[in-house]
Amino acid sequence: MRGRSISWNGLERSFFTAFLLWSGAGLIFTVLRISPDTVTHLPLPSWLVQFVRLCLEYGDPILIILACANTHLHAVRQWTASVARRWGVFILLCAYVVEAIGVNTGLPFGPYHYTDTFGPMLGVVPLTIPLAWHVVLTNALFVVRAVAPYCSRWGEAALAGLICTIYDIILEPFATTVKHYWRWDGDNIPPLNYVAWFLISGILIRLFAPTVTTRHRFDPRPWLILGFTIAIFVAGRWAFGG
Numbered sequence: 356m357r358g359r360s361i362s363w364n365g366l367e368r369s370f371f372t373a374f375l376l377w378s379g380a381g382l383i384f385t386v387l388r389i390s391p392d393t394v395t396h397l398p399l400p401s402w403l404v405q406f407v408r409l410c411l412e413y414g415d416p417i418l419i420i421l422a423c424a425n426t427h428l429h430a431v432r433q434w435t436a437s438v439a440r441r442w443g444v445f446i447l448l449c450a451y452v453v454e455a456i457g458v459n460t461g462l463p464f465g466p467y468h469y470t471d472t473f474g475p476m477l478g479v480v481p482l483t484i485p486l487a488w489h490v491v492l493t494n495a496l497f498v499v500r501a502v503a504p505y506c507s508r509w510g511e512a513a514l515a516g517l518i519c520t521i522y523d524i525i526l527e528p529f530a531t532t533v534k535h536y537w538r539w540d541g542d543n544i545p546p547l548n549y550v551a552w553f554l555i556s557g558i559l560i561r562l563f564a565p566t567v568t569t570r571h572r573f574d575p576r577p578w579l580i581l582g583f584t585i586a587i588f589v590a591g592r593w594a595f596g597g
Contacts, residue, residue: 361571367428371576374421378583381414385590415534416474416483418587422580423486426493429576433497434567442565443489449559450488454480463555465545473536481536490584492556494577495519500569501577508561516557522581523552529588533595 363371389397391411394404410417430439457464458479469476474483495518499511506514527544530536539545 370424370428374425377418377421381418382587382590385587385594388594419483419486422490425576425580426490430493433569434565438565438567446489446492447485450485451480454484463551464548466540467537469537470535491519491522494581496560496564497577501572512557512561515560516553519556520549520553525585525588529591533591
């Protein structure tokens with residue numbers, strides 16, 4: 356079963372098609388430097404301008420929701436629905452607690468705070484942030500299990516932690532200087548942030564990730580979910596600077 360192609364069900368196909376269309380549109384808009392402010396100057400009907408403006412304003416939270424939904428559906432395919440739910444709920448809760456502590460104390464990432472531009476806030480943390488944790492950690496885990504299925508548990512944790520850290524290194528300039536989703540005190544990203552990302556993601560995966568064998572090593576979803584979002588980060592930094 357590991358080497359054979361799989362047949363997705365209708366829900367999986369629908370959600371992944373929506374993710375590809377949404378992320379593809381976001382990448383095009385980013386490369387063309389189309390923002391909510393510039394779209395009003397396009398030669399389009401007023402109703403279409405308003406629609407595109409709304410899509411741009413809420414595009415990133417919607418992208419995270421679609422990425423998280425696809426991540427969960429992929430986890431259900433790889434494990435079981437109950438295992439995927441338990442893992443997802445655990446990561447969401449852990450992410451929120453760690454982020455709330457981080458905002459209030461400066462530990463373990465360094466002193467920072469979130470703005471209100473990344474979706475609805477739950478206290479001091481946007482609701483999209485725990486979803487983003489689930490997307491990054493879970494897909495990093497599945498990428499490692501696809502390319503190194505016989506890796507030890509410690510090796511798996513270290514490799515997945517490395518992927519999560521590299522992802523955050525690429526994300527930070529886009530999120531802080533282009534989108535202003537959060538701000539670091541002093542406007543400098545502390546090295547502690549990257550150390551914390553590596554350690555926390557690695558520990559969560561080593562101690563709590565389901566050990567159920569991955570069924571489909573060649574499912575493209577983890578690669579494309581991480582790849583498309585990284586492409587948007589890179590394109591956004593290139594297009595809008597910062």
